[in-house]
Each structure stands twice: as C-alpha cells, then as structure tokens.
Amino acid sequence: MYRKVAADLREAITTGAYGEAGRLPAEGALAEQYGVSRGTVRQALAVLRSDGLVTSRRGTRRVVLGGARVQSFSELLSFTHWAYSMGEEPGGILDSLVRRPADAAERDQLRLEPGAEVYVTVRLRTLSGTPVMVERTIYPPRVGEIVAELPPDVVSHTEVLREHGILFTDADHTIDIVAANAEDARLLGCRRGGPLLRERRRTTDPTGTPVEWSQDRYLPGTVAFSVHNSLATSALSRHARELD
Template structure:
C-alpha cells in the first residue's frame, strides 16, 4: 500500500489534470491541505515535494503553490516502473506478455548487459496499457541470472519491477536512457492500434542493480499522446547530454 504522502500526491495530480487547479492557479495552503487530508504538515510537504520534482507546481514555500503544468508526465527517476508512475498519477496501468523466449545474447545484448556474446538471455515483448488503451511496447532483454525469476511472474502482472523487488529483492537502482523517435512498423502499429508509419517516442534504457550489475535493457515505444518526459536541469546539475542520432 502506498504511503500517505504518495496517496495525497496522487490525488492532487488527478485534481490538477482534471482542471480543479488550473495552470497559473494556486493550490490550498499547507495548513488547508493538512486539514483536508487529516495529516500533518510534514506529510503534506512530502506530497508537494513530489509534485515540485515533476514540475507540476512551483517550489516556493511559505505560500500557496502555483500550478505550473497539468500534462501527464513522467520523470526520469520513475522511468524504471511504468506501473508505479501510472498508479501515483491516478491512472490504471496494465500489462500483457505477447512473446517470450530464451535466446543467445546478440552483440547488442552482450554490450548493454556486459555479457559474453552468446550467453543466454530472456527476451520479453510486453504491451502496456494506460486507462484501458494500449500505450507502450516494451521489448526487454533480461540477463540470464534474473531470467528464472522473470519467467515465474504472471503474464498480466502490473509491475514487474515491484514483483522482482518483493520476490527476490532486486532493486532497480540506476538507469541510462536514450530517447528518440521512429516510425511504427507493421507489428508495432497492430499492437498499439495506430497506423503504420505513425511516429513513436522510443526510450532505450539499461537498468542496473545497486552494485552496478546490469539487470535488463529495453527498447520501449510509446503511442503518441500517452506520456511526455520532463528534464529539470540547472547551472549546477545538467543530466541532459546531446549526442548524434544513431
């Protein structure tokens, strides 16, 4: 069960998306929110901190927070779990495995997962849904050491990330993401319910555990209009790196 501050943050996200608090408008004060949700101001501050990190509300404290945006967005810290992000934002995520196979690691698999070429890996093609509509195709390759645990997960599991944490204690601690676009091929178009050639947002990611051991790499393709991505940078911290197209 989500912590109370996560529940409050989720309810506030839904209210912002719904237009209860329009862009440029202000949220109730911390005291008003604490009274509304029957929690301490500290809990309210935790909830608001999540909205600030996502760019939904302003960061100025001591006054009512200004609403900066109402678009359904996903921060880079949440990229590891589509289902966790959807649930926190008040949306319903689903998952359906279309294809799964053990196979020898390709050159790309070996490079991304730091494996010898030909080592056994597990390939999974999964369709993710958002509020009843197809939203995302995940083509994920798991390192052989975690393959058995992944295969034991039911095909319609909402969050593989959470299940691996709960069952085998694997924490997805670090991620590297490359974002670009590509046109939907025949199979992508069929699974996502779009026309062939429709532009898709693609996120290629490599996820590692705390000690730096690669767990998976994935080619994720989003149906247009499902999510946007935001990057927060400053003069002291710039996580965005430009590179030539591949």
C-alpha cells in the same frame, strides 16, 4: 479535406478544447461543422486514432485520450508506479517471451560473456485499459529466469523482482522518434510507419550490474518526459570552479 479536418481537431484536442477524457461531437455534427461528408470525417478520425489522440470505438462519439502524461527523469519510477502516481490503473499484457543467444549489442549492454543467453519479453502496456506503449525488454539470465515464471498478465515485473532481491536503482535513457513496425501496429492499433516516441533504457542495480535493457514505444500524445538540469551539479560547473 480529411487532413484539414484532422489537423483542426488535433489542435483543438491538444489545446484542451474537449478536456481530459472528453468526447468529440458526433460524426454528423462534425460533418455539418466542416461542410464535408461523414466519410471524410471518418477518415479524419482514423488519423487521430492512429496518432493515439482518440479511441477507436465505432458507433459512439470518440473519447479523447487527453494530453500527454509527464514522466520525470528526476526519479526512477517503474511504469506501474508512474501510472498510480497519476491516478491511472496500469496494465500489462504479455505478447511473447523467448530465451535465445544474446547478440553482440545485447552482450555489450548487459555485460555478458560470449555465448550467454537472454530472455526477451514484448508486452503491451495500458493506462486504465487504454493501450499506450509497447515494452520490449531484454533481461540477463538471472533476471529472466524469474520473469519467465510470472503469470502473463502480471502488472509489474519490477515489484516481483524486488521481492527476489533484484533492485532497479539507476538508469540511462535515450529518447527519439521511430516509425511503428508491424508488431507495434498490431498491438497499439496505430498505422504501420506512423511516429512513436521511443525510450531506450539500461537499468542497473546498486552494484552497477545491468538488470535490463529496454525499449519502450509510446503512442503520440500519451507521454512526455521532463528533465531537470542544474549548473551547480554539472561537470561544466565543477570545471569552472577549479579554474577559479
């Protein structure tokens, strides 16, 4: 029964029945509405919480986190700028920062020589105080050395790096779904093994030199990505004109 209640509430939330940052009915009201016990309602709410659709505050009516915030790939925005563009307050909490030898994949992505080291950061990113994403970023030494000197609660690494002349100008993105690991579950408050939207990104500076290789994992319902394609600028279109 709790799965049925969760599914019904999920549909209502995603279709906007409760609005942005609205509140679900009280547990007692939901129990009466669905003809189930409060324990069943709590189980259903726990599912919605693990899916990132409602907050986890106990003893109060659950607050709906709202629909996914759309992020466009037509322009390269940092998490901070993207949050501000939606009227949200961005946050960043450093969980760990280590310096270690780069593995083969990292050397390939960042174009590093054998034996090179990298700086690896894990941060919890928030929107207006609500956890939405775990950010894992691997920096080459010249970038990581600057990041390592930053306060742990600094909101934007990108802005500080820009002040040091390191610009993020181009990026390649790969989007897929992954299962939350133990670290994701601890930081995001989701269930281990639950689905997360993953964005893998390699960013380069104006010279084409890689400045980061990042993996961001978002809670469901917190972000959506939009992509604009144009036949006029595609390789297929250029090839067709050549044939003409």
